[in-house]
Amino acid sequence: MTTPDSTSSDFIRNIVEEDLKTDKYQGRVVTRFPPEPNGYLHIGHAKSICLNFGVASEYPGGICHLRFDDTNPLREDVEYINSIQEDVQWLGFDWGQHLYYASDYFGALYEFAEKLILEGKAYVDSLTADQIRNYRGTLTEPGKESPYRDRSVKENLDLFRRMRAGEFDDGAHVLRARIDMASPNLNMRDPTIYRIRRATHHRTGDDWCIYPMYDYAHALSDSIEKITHSLCTLEFEDHRPLYDWTLEELDVYRSQQIEFARLNLTNTVMSKRRLLQLVEGSYVSGWDDPRMPTISGLRRRGYTPEAIRTFCDHIGISKRDTVVNMALLEHCIREELNRSAPRVMAILDPLKVIIDNYPEGTEQEFDAVNNPEDPSMGNRKVPFSREVYIERDDFREDPPSRFFRLAPGREVRLRYACYITCREVVKDPQTGEVIELRCTYDPESVGGSTPDGRRVRGTLHWVSAAHSRQVEVRLYDHLLVNPEGDSDEDSRDFISLLNPDSLKVLTNCQVEPGLANAEPGSRFQFERQGYFCADSRDSMPGAPVFNRTVSLRDSWARIEQAQNAG
RNA sequence: UGGGGAUUAGUCCAGUGGUAGGACGCCUGACUCUGGAUCAGGAAGCGGAGGUUCGAACCCUCCAUCCCCAGCCA
Numbered sequence: 001m002t003t004p005d006s007t008s009s010d011f012i013r014n015i016v017e018e019d020l021k022t023d024k025y026q027g028r029v030v031t032r033f034p035p036e037p038n039g040y041l042h043i044g045h046a047k048s049i050c051l052n053f054g055v056a057s058e059y060p061g062g063i064c065h066l067r068f069d070d071t072n073p074l075r076e077d078v079e080y081i082n083s084i085q086e087d088v089q090w091l092g093f094d095w096g097q098h099l100y101y102a103s104d105y106f107g108a109l110y111e112f113a114e115k116l117i118l119e120g121k122a123y124v125d126s127l128t129a130d131q132i133r134n135y136r137g138t139l140t141e142p143g144k145e146s147p148y149r150d151r152s153v154k155e156n157l158d159l160f161r162r163m164r165a166g167e168f169d170d171g172a173h174v175l176r177a178r179i180d181m182a183s184p185n186l187n188m189r190d191p192t193i194y195r196i197r198r199a200t201h202h203r204t205g206d207d208w209c210i211y212p213m214y215d216y217a218h219a220l221s222d223s224i225e226k227i228t229h230s231l232c233t234l235e236f237e238d239h240r241p242l243y244d245w246t247l248e249e250l251d252v253y254r255s256q257q258i259e260f261a262r263l264n265l266t267n268t269v270m271s272k273r274r275l276l277q278l279v280e281g282s283y284v285s286g287w288d289d290p291r292m293p294t295i296s297g298l299r300r301r302g303y304t305p306e307a308i309r310t311f312c313d314h315i316g317i318s319k320r321d322t323v324v325n326m327a328l329l330e331h332c333i334r335e336e337l338n339r340s341a342p343r344v345m346a347i348l349d350p351l352k353v354i355i356d357n358y359p360e361g362t363e364q365e366f367d368a369v370n371n372p373e374d375p376s377m378g379n380r381k382v383p384f385s386r387e388v389y390i391e392r393d394d395f396r397e398d399p400p401s402r403f404f405r406l407a408p409g410r411e412v413r414l415r416y417a418c419y420i421t422c423r424e425v426v427k428d429p430q431t432g433e434v435i436e437l438r439c440t441y442d443p444e445s446v447g448g449s450t451p452d453g454r455r456v457r458g459t460l461h462w463v464s465a466a467h468s469r470q471v472e473v474r475l476y477d478h479l480l481v482n483p484e485g486d487s488d489e490d491s492r493d494f495i496s497l498l499n500p501d502s503l504k505v506l507t508n509c510q511v512e513p514g515l516a517n518a519e520p521g522s523r524f525q526f527e528r529q530g531y532f533c534a535d536s537r538d539s540m541p542g543a544p545v546f547n548r549t550v551s552l553r554d555s556w557a558r559i560e561q562a563q564n565a566g
Numbered sequence: 567u568g569g570g571g572a573u574u575a576g577u578c579c580a581g582u583g584g585u586a587g588g589a590c591g592c593c594u595g596a597c598u599c600u601g602g603a604u605c606a607g608g609a610a611g612c613g614g615a616g617g618u619u620c621g622a623a624c625c626c627u628c629c630a631u632c633c634c635c636a637g638c639c640a
Contacts, residue, residue, distance in 0.1 A: 009580080036640050072639065129638055136636055140568045143636090174638055184569040186636050195638035214640045238570055238635050259571085261633095266577085272640095314589065316579040318572090321633050325577050328590050338603060373603070404601070413599060448599050459599050528600045556601045 010317035012258055016055060016229055025228040029062035031055055032227050034218065036069045037080035039272040040287040041087045041295045043308065044263040050312035052231055053093040065225055066095040070103045071217045073201040087295040092305045102221050103203045109212045109220055110164065112250050113175060113194060117156045121249050122193065123149055124159040125176045136189050142182035143189045149178065163196055166209045170196045179245065187242045191215060215239055219246040222255035230255045233262040234319060263315065264323040267478035268293045269494060283498060290547050291479045291502050301476065302523050302533025302549030307333040326478065330550045337523060337531040342370045342377060345461040346511040346526040348473055350389035352465060353437045355420060358386040363466065366416045382512060384417050387465040389510045394460045395437060397425055402559055404457035412458040415527065419445035419456055461527045468510035472545045475504040518544045528552065
């Protein structure tokens, strides 16, 4: 597996490279990640984080700021400020001293607004929100100028100062940029840049009752921080003329906005609105539910920062509106965990096997390799005795063709232990359910091979019944059955696409004794099953709960599926 | 039918005038005490039509399709 070249290029890095060549910014590269603290970060944000911090890190002296875009006190909260910082750090990025808040600039932003008014470039409008909307025109028709558009500078200044002083109710007035009501770009039809909001801000308290709008605040925040490359998503492309207008009219540092496509993933949802809907509707257990594409959800699921970064490298940066296959994310975590996760044997759906010719009351230990990919991880002892559990799915009374596992009369290997042959199938007389297998073992095969060198096709994982520990395991699958994922933002109906099998809780799993003390957050490969992570929320000392991060590739499942289909 | 963007294998990303390349996924085979991993091989693509050129994914023209914009959200 090749990891992407760290110098791998994209159109944004090409622009940065070119700007360096032409000395556009005196050799500086300063980016920023500007989340609004109104929700948890998700894998789509990770793309932006990796881009912004990544680009900055590729140049000497390059820096990336973390700036909270906290201009709307109605929707924002410190809870999110904390989780966002935790998530960015966990992903492996460091903003150093460069932690900022748009609210830090409220004073400066206010001064700039007065300057615009003084120069006749902004005015106080007293139309209602409804009226402003009607005056804006439509996509194909120009807007109409507000009757307040030609108020004198003096009157505008007076009104704006009184807005700031709290003399008016919410909605009574707004400050608008005076641009062009006939512009084909709706964002340029005298956009609102300040509105009255008598709300307590999580950082500035009640210092302000007017708050700047995104376009105005963001452009100036970038400029104040002397951001060179302001990277944002495609939907802001139409806003760039306003971004440029603001910086040019105020004659301040000219940051450059560049837009790239946001991330969409199959089989999940990505918009904050929908994520919030899942949380509030209790379709998931919270923002960090392991099924959520949030950073905290992926973390709890068992994903590593490295895997997420590798994923972001793999998907690249472009301007095409696309949907990345979830299989790529899964590939990235498998690839890493294959290298790093200790192997362990765990039976998810136990079927008891009694080895009749194994002496009763005795036991022995076998050596098991902790990670065949990394010999330095050493070996461990696994206890064995007369009764073991195997995976129910590893036995078929009537095996289909190419089924190499256990069946009546068949011989298989118990990994690291010995060969067993199935002699008898014990069923519940009522239900007909297989409840136990009577087997014999070949004493010659102890250690995993026989002197006669005969081959067995199947090797099963197992656990000694007398030594195993019962744990809870949670099997997670895609959130949505629909691979189209989030792409249809209008379908109000995505709830009906939720995968009913996205979570299966197994409470009777039997695992090797050593696993009982697994540290919360620790990751394992359950051999032949997948990668699992001890849940950091619900695990108790001595009673871990395991989340399935991702299953192993399962070629037998594919064969069987093909057989059933054909 | 106003404006802004985008069209390269099933998917994502490179390729900016000289034999279309990588990754994921998929298929074959080898190997294997994980039907894992690994290794080897394979199928699969420039939206369309014109034009410029010795030569076009790339330049020009037209067409088509998809995405975004009418918050006092970001």
